[in-house]
Amino acid sequence: MTARRTTEGPAARSGRPGRRPGGPDTRGEIIGAARKSFADKGFTATSIRAVAREAGVDAALVHHYFDSKDELFIEAMSLSVDPRQVAATVIDGPRDEIGRRIATVFLGVWESPDGQQRMRAIFRSIAGSDEVARVMREGITQLILQPVSKVLDVPDAALRVSLVATQLIGLAMVRYLIELEPVASADIQTLIDRLAPVLQHHLTG
Amino acid sequence: MTARRTTEGPAARSGRPGRRPGGPDTRGEIIGAARKSFADKGFTATSIRAVAREAGVDAALVHHYFDSKDELFIEAMSLSVDPRQVAATVIDGPRDEIGRRIATVFLGVWESPDGQQRMRAIFRSIAGSDEVARVMREGITQLILQPVSKVLDVPDAALRVSLVATQLIGLAMVRYLIELEPVASADIQTLIDRLAPVLQHHLTG
Secondary structure: OOOOOOOOOOHHHHHOOOOOOOOOOHHHHHHHHHHHHHHHHHHHHOOHHHHHHHHOOOHHHHHHHOOOHHHHHHHHOOOOOOHHHHHHHHHOOOHHHHHHHHHHHHHHHHOOOOHHHHHHHHHHHHHHOHHHHHHHHHHHHHHHHHHHHHHOOOOOHHHHHHHHHHHHHHHHHHHHHHOOOOOOOOOHHHHHHHHHHHHHHHHHO | OOOOOOOOOOHHHHHOOOOOOOOOOHHHHHHHHHHHHHHHHHHHHOOHHHHHHHHOOOHHHHHHHOOOHHHHHHHHOOOOOOHHHHHHHHHOOOHHHHHHHHHHHHHHHHOOOOHHHHHHHHHHHHHHOHHHHHHHHHHHHHHHHHHHHHHOOOOOHHHHHHHHHHHHHHHHHHHHHHOOOOOOOOOHHHHHHHHHHHHHHHHHO
16 A cells, blocks of 8 residues: 655765765665664664665655555565554544444455465464564554554543454464454455444444 | 372383383473474374373373363463363353453453463464364364354254354453453453453354
């Protein structure tokens, strides 16, 4: 869902000493540096400048490829869903259909050809590293939970939104990683129909 | 919740050739052999006899320590909750309070001193190995999902029970592994109150 730019860097930067010019691998190297920085320092402490330093390029070159740290996080963590897109989807539309919209957005993206593989990779990264777990925690909190909580004018909005996360993460874990039946092979519409009222209850029940 | 027996083996078996006698480490060796067998062959294909062979002991000695393959699985996987106990708890009591009983049983056991550490270990095992994921899938299905589904006389019982699993597994993942706030530090009673109606809806809604 994130718009990709071309892999060409700005030529004007290429003459600076100690800074590698933008080239065909630059974007990938920036993502690699970001992944390392998010893992080492966490989401909050990672900055565009620090990623640029880690990648040995100018900060402006990082900005050439990625609008913001959020976008860099999404790429680095291979998130299947753009968190900002999710927040917007949840916010726009009738309040009593939020549960259905959330279920539809997440399942729609996860069921894409590479969605399942990405989900498995994310679960494995989280389980394998406390650092990745921390980065995911901070990223999910700042990019999804906080914006959605802010818009929902209900008591305990933060708790409600994080309970939605438990149901969604559990569904993904059971369907894509543990592959427990009959959830693992249920059709998407059935799952959306089952999850919608439960997610709605978590948010507004 | 599983009754532990003493670590002394039956002395009568100790004279057989090629079979090690029951000793202080025998129980642990049997669990190690079971863990290997469950990982290599899965839950269904693992037998008490195969575990005994793997451990180099007589099948009767395995039976001395463990009543059944189920009990051996519970020990080998370090399950915090005895699945049979869970099934009994779910089944006994008013039908419209099943959701609350389930939430109370699982959170009660998970919040025990070593419960959180065990949950993290289980998630790491599942994420790290397709074999462990398969063993967990088969064990959960045969020991919890199928018995509970059989007792619930509702349409789609199997789907309903596995959806309960998605909510519970997601809660554990978010609270103990990702440690997403405010779920991570919410008090147990709050979580039970929030989960009860949702689990009830999955089962009978």
